[in-house]
Amino acid sequence: MAEKPDDPQPPANKVDIRETQIALAMTSTGIHKHPTAFINTRLPVLEVALNVEMMTSQLGPLLLPLSRDGSPPTVSYAKLLAYKQGNRGLIHYEIAGTSYGEQCVVFGKLYPQIEQAQRVCQIMQTLRDDCFGDSPLLSVPSALGTLPELSMLVYLPAEGQFLGDALADEQALHYMDMAGEWLGTLHIHPLELERHFRLSPELVNVQAWAVLVGHKYPELAEDALRISKHLQDHASEMQFETESAIHKDFHYGHIVVNGGLKVIDFDELRLGDPNFDLAHFCANLHLLAYRLNNSPFQFSALQSAFLRAYSRTTDWVPNERFVYFYAYTCLKIAKQLCAMRGLRPRPDGDEQRRQVQLMLEQGVGSLPNATRQKFSSKFATAIMEDPSRGSS
Numbered sequence: 001m002a003e004k005p006d007d008p009q010p011p012a013n014k015v016d017i018r019e020t021q022i023a024l025a026m027t028s029t030g031i032h033k034h035p036t037a038f039i040n041t042r043l044p045v046l047e048v049a050l051n052v053e054m055m056t057s058q059l060g061p062l063l064l065p066l067s068r069d070g071s072p073p074t075v076s077y078a079k080l081l082a083y084k085q086g087n088r089g090l091i092h093y094e095i096a097g098t099s100y101g102e103q104c105v106v107f108g109k110l111y112p113q114i115e116q117a118q119r120v121c122q123i124m125q126t127l128r129d130d131c132f133g134d135s136p137l138l139s140v141p142s143a144l145g146t147l148p149e150l151s152m153l154v155y156l157p158a159e160g161q162f163l164g165d166a167l168a169d170e171q172a173l174h175y176m177d178m179a180g181e182w183l184g185t186l187h188i189h190p191l192e193l194e195r196h197f198r199l200s201p202e203l204v205n206v207q208a209w210a211v212l213v214g215h216k217y218p219e220l221a222e223d224a225l226r227i228s229k230h231l232q233d234h235a236s237e238m239q240f241e242t243e244s245a246i247h248k249d250f251h252y253g254h255i256v257v258n259g260g261l262k263v264i265d266f267d268e269l270r271l272g273d274p275n276f277d278l279a280h281f282c283a284n285l286h287l288l289a290y291r292l293n294n295s296p297f298q299f300s301a302l303q304s305a306f307l308r309a310y311s312r313t314t315d316w317v318p319n320e321r322f323v324y325f326y327a328y329t330c331l332k333i334a335k336q337l338c339a340m341r342g343l344r345p346r347p348d349g350d351e352q353r354r355q356v357q358l359m360l361e362q363g364v365g366s367l368p369n370a371t372r373q374k375f376s377s378k379f380a381t382a383i384m385e386d387p388s389r390g391s392s
Contacts, residue, residue: 066098073097137260160258176305184313197272209335251284279325330363
């Protein structure tokens with residue numbers, strides 16, 4: 001989901017109360033059990049969205065294609081999985097009477113405006129039918145449609161393991177290969193999209209990120225500012241591509257593997273430079289590799305499997321735009337760690353500082369200097385290393 005400024009921090013005692021109320025709401029199947037908790041989510045639409053009788057009626061036309069015998073399926077259970085203030089949420093529905101067995105799980109994703117839900121629904125249907133229609137292993141979740149009254153996208157969730165949880169599996173390199181092929185297939189498929197990547201607001205962001213990191217850890221401020229300055233100083237030199245569909249939030253937490261591979265969360269999809277997605281994936285993978293230091297595969301082997309598959313699909317070669325966005329993502333991850341956001345787990349204390357330093361060092365290490373105009377030798381080696389040499 002798109003990032004938004006953090007809400008002002010309420011007093012500590014109110015944080016505890018509010019988090020307790022939200023926890024009750026997220027484990028409740030009825031709004032009247034914890035009405036204050038639901039009010040605190042600032043999602044009044046939940047009074048309808050978590051009512052199984054009302055949602056059986058609302059979802060009826062969308063669920064009919066799933067029917068086992070032609071009769072309308074029914075909602076037997078509803079649970080709030082996640083929320084964001086401002087009418088954003090994800091609801092788990094269990095559906096009876098479908099051809100999928102006793103219970104079929106359907107997700108309902110709430111948006112502030114119906115236009116956003118309709119946009120994502122159209123993207124998912126186009127990707128599933130056109131972009132990945134000929135692929136037996138690569139796809140996206142199946143979008144069933146939208147409910148205008150609730151500004152809700154309704155879809156069948158991807159089943160399986162998140163890629164980050166599957167890297168200890170013996171099929172890890174195969175999964176990375178599929179992830180690279182999936183992304184390459186997206187990037188070379190022509191899509192008509194209204195949204196475009198805009199660099200100007202991103203350059204404003206990197207300044208703010210560096211300040212935030214420096215405020216949290218003054219001893220790391222120099223590295224954060226160095227990355228930020230490089231990104232601002234060299235933006236005008238980059239000949240960015242502008243017409244490829246990019247996911248813009250492509251990482252291991254948005255990839256599900258189960259024999260095949262599906263990618264989720266298309267809220268940020270837009271036209272831009274493919275190197276953004278590549279760098280975003282690799283920088284997040286670097287942090288995951290640190291967190292999974294007992295993984296049987298080294299970071300370079302995993303990254304190479306991904307990039308080689310992508311290159312096989314698109315003829316891509318490492319370039320300075322990849323490095324630019326890699327440094328950008330390292331700074332972004334450092335900021336997320338400081339703000340207790342981003343991919344879980346979200347460390348605190350000494351471990352938080354170690355991970356912030358790790359990402360800043362990775363970002364600085366990727367930058368060119370007077371003797372290395374495009375890549376550092378270590379960075380280029382990590383990109384191009386044969387993955388067969390990285391397993392143990």
